[in-house]
Amino acid sequence: MTKEKKSKPSKELPLGFVDRQEKELLVRDFIISNIKEVMIKYGFQNLETPSFEYSDSIGKFLPDKDRPDEGVFSFKDENKWLSLRYDLTAPLARYVAKNYLEIPKPFKRYQLGTVWRNEKPGPGRFREFLQFDADFVGTTSLQADAELCVMISEILERSGLAKSDYIIKISSRKITEELFKKINLIDNKQKLTALRALDKIDRLGWSGVKELLGAGRKDKSGDFTKGANLKSKDIVKIEETLKIKSPKTEDLVELVKIFKDYNFNNFEFDPSIIRGLEYYTGAIFEVNLKFDVTNNKGQVIQFGSIGGGGRYDNLVNNFGNFNAPATGISIGIDRLVYALMQKKEFKVKQTKPIVICVFDKNSMREYINLQTIIRKEGISVEIYPGVSKLKKQMEYANKINSPAVILYGENEIKSGKITLRNLSSGKEQSIEIKEIVNEIKKII
RNA sequence: GCAGCAGUAGCUCAGUUGGUUAGAGCACUAGUUUGUGGAACUAGGGGUCGGUGGUUCGAAUCCACCCUGCUGUACCA
Numbered sequence: 001m002t003k004e005k006k007s008k009p010s011k012e013l014p015l016g017f018v019d020r021q022e023k024e025l026l027v028r029d030f031i032i033s034n035i036k037e038v039m040i041k042y043g044f045q046n047l048e049t050p051s052f053e054y055s056d057s058i059g060k061f062l063p064d065k066d067r068p069d070e071g072v073f074s075f076k077d078e079n080k081w082l083s084l085r086y087d088l089t090a091p092l093a094r095y096v097a098k099n100y101l102e103i104p105k106p107f108k109r110y111q112l113g114t115v116w117r118n119e120k121p122g123p124g125r126f127r128e129f130l131q132f133d134a135d136f137v138g139t140t141s142l143q144a145d146a147e148l149c150v151m152i153s154e155i156l157e158r159s160g161l162a163k164s165d166y167i168i169k170i171s172s173r174k175i176t177e178e179l180f181k182k183i184n185l186i187d188n189k190q191k192l193t194a195l196r197a198l199d200k201i202d203r204l205g206w207s208g209v210k211e212l213l214g215a216g217r218k219d220k221s222g223d224f225t226k227g228a229n230l231k232s233k234d235i236v237k238i239e240e241t242l243k244i245k246s247p248k249t250e251d252l253v254e255l256v257k258i259f260k261d262y263n264f265n266n267f268e269f270d271p272s273i274i275r276g277l278e279y280y281t282g283a284i285f286e287v288n289l290k291f292d293v294t295n296n297k298g299q300v301i302q303f304g305s306i307g308g309g310g311r312y313d314n315l316v317n318n319f320g321n322f323n324a325p326a327t328g329i330s331i332g333i334d335r336l337v338y339a340l341m342q343k344k345e346f347k348v349k350q351t352k353p354i355v356i357c358v359f360d361k362n363s364m365r366e367y368i369n370l371q372t373i374i375r376k377e378g379i380s381v382e383i384y385p386g387v388s389k390l391k392k393q394m395e396y397a398n399k400i401n402s403p404a405v406i407l408y409g410e411n412e413i414k415s416g417k418i419t420l421r422n423l424s425s426g427k428e429q430s431i432e433i434k435e436i437v438n439e440i441k442k443i444i
Numbered sequence: 445g446c447a448g449c450a451g452u453a454g455c456u457c458a459g460u461u462g463g464u465u466a467g468a469g470c471a472c473u474a475g476u477u478u479g480u481g482g483a484a485c486u487a488g489g490g491g492u493c494g495g496u497g498g499u500u501c502g503a504a505u506c507c508a509c510c511c512u513g514c515u516g517u518a519c520c521a
Binding site: 012015058071072086087089090117119120122123125196217218219220222223224225276279301357359389390391392393394395396397398399402405407409410411419421423424426428 | 447
């Protein structure tokens with residue numbers, strides 16, 4: 001007798017992928033509806049591009065090509081490499097280049113779509129997630145950059161955040177450019193290491209960043225990270241730059257002025273904001289939450305930003321000779337949902353069906369008629385989907401959080417009255433069929 | 445990727461220096477005179493103790509390697 005090893009299919013999900021339940025999806029839908037309304041108000045048009053692109057369309061032309069093959073999910077189709085998109089900006093650049101002659105200039109579009117990243121997930125951070133992205137293509141006006149920040153604020157506040165819950169941090173790639181010129185830092189690799197180091201100041205503090213700018217840093221677990229090996233006098237100059245309280249670069253001075261005209265103050269200049277390394281060319285923004293976010297064990301976690309963006313004047317140009325300076329901003333919708341769901345006062349209304357219990361299959365006609373009457377009023381109702389004892393039907397109704405059950409059995413049919421049981425109070429009442437809708441409305 | 449810690453039922457965990465048939469709570473299923481949920485009671489199902497190999501008369505327990513998860517770190521367009 002041979003022992004057969006049954007290899008059952010795995011019920012586990014691939015690393016970084018999750019099932020999303022209704023509770024979360026309702027919040028997501030709520031945010032999306034806010035986004036769509038705001039987008040219309042601000043005059044952006046919707047666009048949908050495919051999940052897959054040719055790998056070179058979304059990767060090859062990016063200047064930030066430190067690790068071209070990592071971070072994306074790819075496969076070879078015939079002889080060409082395809083990749084799942086990792087953001088919505090690269091596909092936009094491709095779209096603009098492809099449709100340059102037809103689209104209005106400037107071009108304002110927004111997009112909601114799933115993106116995929118092949119990297120290590122963290123709390124509230126997955127390998128598949130929904131991103132929202134809005135961009136202006138074809139204008140150098142900082143009015144566009146300002147409008148993006150104001151617009152994001154409006155979306156966040158409509159979705160349930162208070163002004164004190166978030167802040168938009170601004171900086172400019174020009175600051176670091178000037179700084180590197182000043183300290184004569186020209187080696188590209190060193191530049192990137194230095195930028196990455198600066199980006200970590202909120203987490204590691206200046207002392208940690210200083211180590212990363214110099215020889216390197218050992219983390220809590222004892223792991224060592226190589227530094228940028230800058231001279232200590234140059235590190236001092238960097239420290240001085242980081243202490244600047246108000247922006248000196250032309251673009252940010254202008255941006256702040258426009259913010260004033262908008263009466264928008266929920267921003268803060270922070271020269272340590274980096275984002276996207278060499279990808280950006282000018283102003284950059286980052287949307288940060290100001291309240292603590294916890295994991296499922298109640299521990300406060302390092303949540304990071306929920307979105308950001310900035311000016312990328314050269315991206316579309318990589319596809320050819322296009323005059324398409326651009327600026328854009330994106331939000332990680334799922335991260336915003338995750339954070340929003342932790343705010344106690346935040347609730348989205350769920351509509352659960354009233355359950356009509358089944359006593360006798362031969363009365364199905366009565367049940368269906370009743371169901372039709374109630375559904376005509378736009379009220380959620382269902383006939384118990386199955387054949388079970390009444391107890392099971394009640395347990396089912398309770399489990400799905402139904403507000404009430406309708407009992408329409410032998411007794412009721414005989415007397416011509418329906419029994420309506422309120423499931424939160426447990427109270428039952430006997431009512432005429434024509435009154436049923438009114439009574440239900442009182443409960444839900 | 446690197447480092448530290450961890451992996452026993454669907455979930456949260458117990459399992460004594462290696463010793464019979466591996467336990468509990470919650471959840472689940474069926475009942476407690478069949479027309480009543482969220483409480484109680486009774487009974488039941490469910491685990492090759494993450495995997496593979498080794499040490500041993502004997503491994504959930506010891507060793508090696510692998511896998512997975514958590515945390516930090518790197519990367520994050």
